[in-house]
Amino acid sequence: DRVLIRIKDLTEEKADEVVWVRGRIHTSRAKGKQCFLVLRQQQFNVQALVAVGQHASKQMVKFAANINKESIVDVEGVVRKAYQKIGGCTQQDVELHVQRIYVISLAEPRLPLQLDDAVRPEVEGEEDGRATVNQDTRLDNRVIDLRTSTSQAVFRLQSGICQLFRETLIHKGFVEIQTPKIISAASEGGANVFTVSYFKSSAYLAQSPQLYKQMCICADFEKVFCIGPVFRAEDSNTHRHLTEFVGLDMEMAFSYHYHEVVDEIADTLVQIFKGLQERFQSEIQTVNKQFPCEPFKFLEPTLRLEYCEAVAMLREAGVEMGDEEDLSTPNEKLLGRLVKEKYDTDFYILDKYPLAVRPFYTMPDPVNPKNSNSYDMFMRGEEILSGAQRIHDPQLLTERALHHGIDLEKIKAYIDSFRFGAPPHAGGGIGTYHLSLLF
Numbered sequence: 001d002r003v004l005i006r007i008k009d010l011t012e013e014k015a016d017e018v019v020w021v022r023g024r025i026h027t028s029r030a031k032g033k034q035c036f037l038v039l040r041q042q043q044f045n046v047q048a049l050v051a052v053g054q055h056a057s058k059q060m061v062k063f064a065a066n067i068n069k070e071s072i073v074d075v076e077g078v079v080r081k082a083y084q085k086i087g088g089c090t091q092q093d094v095e096l097h098v099q100r101i102y103v104i105s106l107a108e109p110r111l112p113l114q115l116d117d118a119v120r121p122e123v124e125g126e127e128d129g130r131a132t133v134n135q136d137t138r139l140d141n142r143v144i145d146l147r148t149s150t151s152q153a154v155f156r157l158q159s160g161i162c163q164l165f166r167e168t169l170i171h172k173g174f175v176e177i178q179t180p181k182i183i184s185a186a187s188e189g190g191a192n193v194f195t196v197s198y199f200k201s202s203a204y205l206a207q208s209p210q211l212y213k214q215m216c217i218c219a220d221f222e223k224v225f226c227i228g229p230v231f232r233a234e235d236s237n238t239h240r241h242l243t244e245f246v247g248l249d250m251e252m253a254f255s256y257h258y259h260e261v262v263d264e265i266a267d268t269l270v271q272i273f274k275g276l277q278e279r280f281q282s283e284i285q286t287v288n289k290q291f292p293c294e295p296f297k298f299l300e301p302t303l304r305l306e307y308c309e310a311v312a313m314l315r316e317a318g319v320e321m322g323d324e325e326d327l328s329t330p331n332e333k334l335l336g337r338l339v340k341e342k343y344d345t346d347f348y349i350l351d352k353y354p355l356a357v358r359p360f361y362t363m364p365d366p367v368n369p370k371n372s373n374s375y376d377m378f379m380r381g382e383e384i385l386s387g388a389q390r391i392h393d394p395q396l397l398t399e400r401a402l403h404h405g406i407d408l409e410k411i412k413a414y415i416d417s418f419r420f421g422a423p424p425h426a427g428g429g430i431g432t433y434h435l436s437l438l439f
Contacts, residue, residue: 006044007090008041010264012093014094014096023072024070024073031062034052037050043286045091047091055099068109070106070111071105071106076101080181118162121130156280157276176227177228182203182204182205183203191371193205215280217252217425220251226247227249228246229245230244253425258389261426261427265428267302276439287439299343304348305319305350306351317334336380337381339378347379349376351375352365355370357372386428397418
């Protein structure tokens with residue numbers, strides 16, 4: 001008949017109540033006729049006291065003190081107000097006075113890593129000689145590493161990002177679609193693609209849902225988005241190039257100008273920023289304890305600069321680059337610092353990229369043929385989203401593909417999707433991991 005109470009709900013309002021709690025033994029410390037336990041449940045923990053008295057014998061105190069760390073226990077106890085703030089616990093104003101304790105699942109006595117070591121900032125560990133946990137140890141023992149408060153917070157933030165992306169776009173009238181991930185032809189011309197055996201022939205893992213997003217626009221869906229895995233065979237060892245990630249993609253028809261889409265994407269990201277700050281402040285603070293960073297700043301409406309303005313800012317800072325040269329990673333980071341100093345924002349848009357550095361399906365700028373109707377969005381000096389108005393005219397698309405030396409047979413299905421009338425449209429995609437730059 002017992003009802004288990006969540007540790008996060010153990011507050012002063014529960015004082016003097018008898019409750020049942022399930023948690024893991026995070027730490028235990030015996031002192032005379034008492035044993036202090038810290039019970040952990042996800043990112044929340046509470047101090048529990050087992051003391052010799054009416055409800056606990058010496059044997060029970062000894063039993064509690066010898067339960068292996070990370071074991072799962074059910075505890076009956078009385079919630080008591082703490083005389084002073086309890087450091088190291090999320091529930092700092094109350095503690096649990098244990099009356100009964102049951103071991104539900106006993107962990108092995110030797111752990112491959114200590115959770116307190118796994119959440120310690122590396123600089124702190126290096127300074128005072130205390131241990132930190134290397135990445136290989138984390139990955140070899142992932143199930144333990146995922147129990148840390150930081151990992152718990154990161155996964156909840158990733159979930160929040162997808163939730164806010166979906167909420168925002170549905171509110172804006174978008175339709176969520178699910179696109180194929182095993183496809184018959186490489187989705188972006190054949191580069192960096194994973195080939196898989198498909199019965200008696202070959203298939204490919206989708207590099208992007210772009211073709212399917214655009215097909216839906218051609219089918220008069222007007223506004224679509226999808227959340228799903230993306231696969232890129234990129235042999236690159238940077239934090240920005242992953243072989244598999246979850247992509248947040250959107251595509252939209254527009255009435256007069258592609259900036260309608262740019263503004264919609266930017267506002268969607270701003271709503272995610274605001275939603276995370278409002279709903280997930282506890283998780284952000286948890287991550288910042290291990291990975292400190294300055295608060296993320298953004299403007300409403302979002303700052304939009306043209307590419308030529310960015311080039312001028314970099315040249316003024318001593319960078320030598322051509323008008324049609326793409327931004328290198330160091331120049332992106334420098335530009336981020338310059339924009340932050342001048343405009344006090346970590347989030348901004350670069351518009352009107354040189355046509356020469358964009359994919360074949362990018363619409364040329366009708367005013368300046370050297371430019372394109374394309375844009376990138378940046379957070380903390382790193383590109384997080386690349387997008388453009390797509391060419392919706394099959395003849396112009398064919399010409400641009402030939403200009404780029406692309407085999408038309410390999411993209412025939414893509415070009416054919418525009419032959420029966422397609423509205424002007426634009427879109428973009430972002431990886432959920434990119435938004436980790438928020439915190």
